[in-house]
Amino acid sequence: MDRRWGISVPLPELSLPEQRELIAELPDLGYTDVWSSEANGADAFTPLALASTWAPQLRLGTAIVPVYTRGPATLAMSAATMAAAAPGRFALGVGTSSNVIVERWNGIPFEEPYKRVRDTVRFLRKALRGEKVTESYDTFEVKGFTAGLVADPVPPVLVAALRPGMLKLAGREADGAIINWLSPEDVRAVVPHVQQGGPDKEVVARIFVMPDVDPETARGLARRHIAAYMNVPVYRAFHEWLGRDEFTPMWQAWDAGDRKAALAAIPDSVVDDLVVHGPAQYCRERVQQYVDNGVTTPAIALVAPGDPTEAVRALGLK
Incomplete structure (x- = not known):
């Protein structure tokens, strides 16, 4: 191919x-x-x-x-x-x-x-x-x-x-x-x-x-995208199946209604895994x-x- x-x-x-x-x-x-x-x-x-x-x-x-x-x-x-x-x-x-x-x-x-x-x-x-x-x-x-x-x-x-x-x-x-x-x-x-x-x-x-976006800006934008998707049931189940336990604090904060804490709980390492930047x-x-x-x-x-x-x-x- x-x-x-x-x-x-x-x-x-x-x-x-x-x-x-x-x-x-x-x-x-x-x-x-x-x-x-x-x-x-x-x-x-x-x-x-x-x-x-x-x-x-x-x-x-x-x-x-x-x-x-x-x-x-x-x-x-x-x-x-x-x-x-x-x-x-x-x-x-x-x-x-x-x-x-x-x-x-x-x-x-x-x-x-x-x-x-x-x-x-x-x-x-x-x-x-x-x-x-x-x-x-x-x-x-x-x-x-x-x-x-x-x-x-x-x-x-x-x-x-x-x-x-x-x-x-x-x-x-x-x-x-x-x-x-x-x-x-x-x-x-x-x-x-x-x-x-x-x-x-x-x-x-x-x-x-x-x-060509600086890391701080890229990660800030990426966190918002990640939070918007990963709290939708189908994507949450997907990452639970993948074993991405790093999302657990975000899910807990989101379920508690604390959106600001949910964003802050997404580690840089997960952002860098899921969104390509640099x-x-x-x-x-x-x-x-x-x-x-x-x-x-x-x-x-x-x-x-x-x-x-x-x-x-x-x-x-x-």
Whole structure:
């Protein structure tokens, strides 16, 4: 497999139209992929549609689209449309998202997440091939759906996964896994579960990076990101499984309602494990460690404020 070097879009601090020139420059900087996400900002598909015309050489992927917030047929149509617009260059990443996004923001019960992802992947496999689907899954029912648009080739489907059950599902029933909020060393604990489904499975990692930001500023920003994520149940369970006991004081303070103490309780060593910061050359080397430990596609996510142009250029491979 050719070396992949991805970045998350949309890029921070720039409007979508303002990103055109920088995204068009990405292939010349050594980037091969752009990966979108979907929480409370841009939707997952529009930035990729723009990137597909601004930089036709780039591979495009969603990391991720929640399986709850679109109906199964609508999700299949969105994926097929994007795959048809960029033939052979699109990968669909799906996942549970979190109870915050699904329940609190969208008013949808966050129930049976493992089964919902499994059922969605099974449906998508058929729907994206153009098969007529009439089936009662455990978490939803589809009656007589046939996609009117079938992309050639059919896009691969990847699953966002954290712990063994979902990681094994990603390897067994999908084309690979999407992982995030872990250190390069943690990758060694995660990837073997995916590879039980085959050694050729893709592993995409969203890696949070702040190049050329001084340590004090970087750690202060990173702590806020870490606290926001690691107190969400799915991420807390993930790091409990990884054995990251250093989070226990933070969790205790957070549960007690003391947000200031929770931030202060996150050790520098954990910040440095989970968020890549320092000189750009060090950041590139640190991202490469993820690849050396089993990630096939790094997707750099810039988290420092300000114009991202210089950071994007500094982290490029060319």
